[in-house]
Amino acid sequence: MADVYWYFKQWEQAKVTEVMLAALREQARVQQGRNPQPSAGIIDSQSVKGADTVGRDSRGYDAGKKINGRKRFIVTDTLGLLIVVVVLAASVQDRDGARTTLLSAYLEERPGSLGGIDKSIFYVKTHFCHERRRLPRPDRAG
Numbered sequence: 001m002a003d004v005y006w007y008f009k010q011w012e013q014a015k016v017t018e019v020m021l022a023a024l025r026e027q028a029r030v031q032q033g034r035n036p037q038p039s040a041g042i043i044d045s046q047s048v049k050g051a052d053t054v055g056r057d058s059r060g061y062d063a064g065k066k067i068n069g070r071k072r073f074i075v076t077d078t079l080g081l082l083i084v085v086v087v088l089a090a091s092v093q094d095r096d097g098a099r100t101t102l103l104s105a106y107l108e109e110r111p112g113s114l115g116g117i118d119k120s121i122f123y124v125k126t127h128f129c130h131e132r133r134r135l136p137r138p139d140r141a142g
Helices: 002-013 016-031 094-107 117-127
Strands: 041-049 060-062 067-077 082-089
Touching: 002 016, 016 082, 041 094, 067 094, 082 094
Parallel strands: none
Antiparallel strands: 041 067, 060 067, 067 082
């Protein structure tokens, strides 16, 4: 079993799995009649309970969902094919986690691998990365 892990570590350090996933994603997009490079993406987050083996330094409390654990942020293309995953403490706000996740996608970019990511980051910055105020629901407004 140690031999398998050694190969896994080598592949991860050389980013072999990332290259393979990118090639498979491009192939799947072409088979669906799409451009090989995604021009749009979908981002979402999910809080999950942390196991006892998860260190306290990488866990947090999501007060909205009442979960002590981690929060994973996932970006997919419009076909649902994975682009990037970032795992953070559950206490991280969605807007901050989204920034980190989009930055990760941007930094992982290889020439031509994420077609419109610059435009996407600009769009998110200009439309969503500002302070929002919670407004009362119409049925509760006084």
